[in-house]
Amino acid sequence: MKASAIKPITLVLARELTTTISLLLGVSVIAFLIILASPGDPFAQLFGGFSGTESERLALYESLGIPTTWYGQYFSWLGNVVQGDLGTSIRSGQPVLGEVASAGVNTLYLTVGALIVTLAIATPIAIYTAIRENSRLTLTYNLFAYMISAIPVFWLGYLGIYLSTHLFGFFPLGLGSSDTGNVAKFLLPIFILGLGSGLISEVVRHMREQVSRVMNEEYIRTARAKGAVVWKHAFKEGFLIPVTEIMAIKMPFIIGGAIIIEQVFNWPGMGRMAWQAAQDRDFPVILGITLAAAVLVRLSSLVHKLVFVSVNPRASHL
Secondary structure (H helix, E strand, O other): OHHHHHHHHHHHHHHHHHHHHHHHHHHHHHHHHHHOOOOOOOHHHHHOOOOOHHHHHHHHHHHHHHOOOHHHHHHHHHHHHHOOOEEEEOOOOOEEHHHHHHHHHHHHHHHHHHHHHHHHHHHHHHHHHHHOOOOOHHHHHHHHHHHHHHHOOHHHHHHHHHHHHHOOOOOOOOHHHOOOHHHHHHHHHHHHHHHHHHHHHHHHHHHHHHHHHHHOOHHHHHHHOOOOOOHHHHHHHHHHHHHHHHHHHHHHHHHHHHHHHHHHHHOOOOOHHHHHHHHHOOOHHHHHHHHHHHHHHHHHHHHHHHHHHHOOOOHHHH
């Protein structure tokens, strides 16, 4: 990395860190208020469903040192979070941080693998349709991209289970299977999410527009005239920036698709854990997963900003 790019990247990191802290605080307040507004008393779950009178409940809280106001409870929880303590799971009795971290790694496997599958399918289509705009296959490829993106991911998931069960003789349970040696059980959920996340058409459209624009730039024409390798010059603006940009924008949708896939394939990730926590009213886990999902979304945005600034250092002042 050039020394001239270090300072702009430092500026972007500082700015993004400030934005991330503000965002996480906002997300935590909203999630905390939603939980408090839900039917029943969230803290009563900690005491086996305690259902005494209001005065008895307040007396119990005071005896245990639990604040009686919502903002007191929030700041008490936030203080623990800052120290790395997300609380204890009501269902399992284990620290929330460890459970969320373990599930988060599994979700990261799923989402990153799905992104690789999406790019492997969408990139060749985008480049071909950008270069061969009048080709007969261009319309066919575009129709394929839009049709595959219109299929619901849960339908593709059940179709994958049906085909694998009846044609190949195994039931794909992803990481939830005890037979971890079967690679197909691990890869099928990743492939289904990459195919059915709805991103293929978006990536094709966005990348096709950017590749077409870059290929018509003056410096590309000059490089072509000199006999230089065109793709070496067009890679950053025509591929790297568009890909990181669309992934940063669509990361919430990818996580949403991952929740469905985790349910269909019994994949032990954050989405499945969040669903189970909602069923069990395990509020510490719900809050921990909410923060973890917000961090994942911000990380994708940070990667895009860093890539953009490394290509164009002047963008750090925008």
